[in-house]
Amino acid sequence: MRIPGLIAFFATALAAQSLDGTWHGTLNTGSQEIPFRFDLAGTGANINGTFFNGDERFTSTSGQLSAATLNLRWEYFAATLEAKVDKDAIDGTYSRARSKPMHFHATRTWMKPVGANPPWIGxxxxxxxxxxxxxxxxxxxxxxxxxxxxxxxxxxxxxxxxxxxxxxxxxxxxxxxxxxxxxxxxxxxxxxxxxxxxxxxxxxxxxxxxxxxxxxKGLPQPSDPTQHTGVKDASEPFHFRFADLNGRMVADNDPRFTGKVVLINISGSWCPNCHDEAPFLVELYKKYRAQGLEIVTLSFEEGDQLKNPTRLHSFIARYGIDYTVLLAGDSSQAAEKLPQTKNWDAWPTTLLIGRVARVREVNTGFPSKASGELYALAKEEITAKVEHLLAESALSLH
Missing domain, CATH: 2.40.128.120 (Quinohemoprotein amine dehydrogenase alpha subunit, domain 2)
Structure with a gap:
């Protein structure tokens, strides 16, 4: 019998076949089945998979399809998908750093049972x-x-x-x-x-x-992101001292920050809302750097990523970040390492520092494009505050 050769033939045929197109997936979190869209393109070592957040695409950074096995890696999430595939189904697990693997299943076809006469809730x-x-x-x-x-x-x-x-x-x-x-x-x-x-x-x-x-009706309103977090003493400079990704220590009194408007961004590459915020900070820095704006991200990561911050490197590359990024420590130590903050409990949080090194405002969180007009408003308000701080003369504030 020539069964091994036959198996090899079918495995090669599967690896060569096209899985291109949209797949309809479900993710089992342990308590809930989550349906979602998933795209595949390419074959062999050139295969990639893409998740979606509205129109935003999150494409794998590496992949391999061979012997009926699909492996995809998203380095900027420190995430891996491992699955068995055939022409009609994909079945396997999706894992992220420090998270329990979740069962993943996807098929080619899916019927959305849209009901008649939907009420208007827009x-x-x-x-x-x-x-x-x-x-x-x-x-x-x-x-x-x-x-x-x-x-x-x-x-x-x-x-x-x-x-x-x-x-x-x-x-x-x-x-x-x-x-x-x-x-x-x-x-x-x-x-x-x-x-x-x-x-x-x-x-x-x-x-x-x-x-x-x-x-x-006078019902409670959502929290103001500029009032949620503060600092204990706004008359004191906000201090930090952490290493950059080359191991060089950088502190708040570094010459690059002297006399500048500085945004201190408390972040982490594991944080979804930090991914939402990064493109805006890149845009802001590009527009106002020449006028005296500096941005420094204090990135808090998990222990394994502190030793080898591959996800943070990929996060920086994905968004084209060219402002200062410091590796601040484990995310569980953030409050301890930033003792001047008051009621800090959200990722991301951004402190706006004036030209004389004092905190002028603290902005909690950041919306994604899904928030529509509220996303646009958040960008407009932060931009206006930055422009105001840039317009201030350091001498007039002494």
Whole structure:
């Protein structure tokens, strides 16, 4: 019998066949099945996979398809997908650093059971009765709707959920998100009184009111990101001293920061909302560097990434970051290493420092493009503050 040769023949044929196109995946988090879109392109060592956050693409940095086995790596997530494949299905696991592997399954075809006569829920909502570990009383819920399909996001003080995509099933809207990070599943049920009932990941519920209705009723509003976190003494310089990725120590009194407007960005390459913020900081630095703006990211990573920060290097490369990035320590040590902060509990957090090295404002979190007008507003407000600080004369502030 020539079975080994036959197996090798089919394995070679599978590796050579095209898996190009859109696949419809589900991720099992252990408590929830998360549906999502997944694209594949290429063959052999040139294969790549792409997750989506709305229109934003997260494509693997390396891959291999051989002997009916698919391996994909996202270095900027420190994530790996390992699966068995055939022409109609992919089945395996998705793993990120320090996270338990999650079962991953994808098929070529998928029918969305869009129900008839979907109610209109597009617009801005305020979610009340929320369960927040950060002391918030309310969140924003931003919804874009086209027929029975919607794209939405929940915006909290530290950032949003990314794009929650979904459809109306005849009784409720079913929304989900997975872009290689922050898996989320939300059911939204319109109520007879015009409110919405939201259930997130099968357990956490909230009530949604139209933004104007919530305001008219005097209901709690979402937290102001400029008021959530502060510093203990704004009259004191904000101090830091950490190593850059070449091992050189850099402190707040480094000549590159003297007399400059400085944004101190508390971040981590593991943090989804930090990925949302990075392109904006790159844009800001490019526009205002010549006028005296400096940005320094204090990146807190997990222990294994501190020893070999491959994910942080890939994060920097993905977004084209050319401002200062310092490796500040383990994420669990952040509060200890930044003792001047007050009520700091969110990633990212950005401190705006004036030309005489004093904290002028602290901005908590950052929304993604999924937040629509609130995303645009956040960028406009931070940009305006930077322009104001740049316009100030150092002499006038002494």
């Amino acid at each position: 617009g801005l909502w305020i979610l009340e009765n929320v369960k927040s570990s950060k002391g918030e009383s309310a969140w924003h819920f931003v919804v874009k709707q086209q027929g029975g399909e919607i794209a939405a996001t929940i915006l909290r003080v530290d950032g949003d959920t990314g794009t929650l995509s979904g459809w109306y099933d005849g009784a409720k809207f079913i929304l989900s998100h997975f872009s290689g990070q922050r898996p989320d599943y939300v059911e939204v049920t319109p109520q007879p009184d015009g409110t919405l009932k939201l259930i997130e990941n099968g357990k956490d519920s909230a009530t949604g009111y139209r933004a104007d209705v919530a305001k008219a």
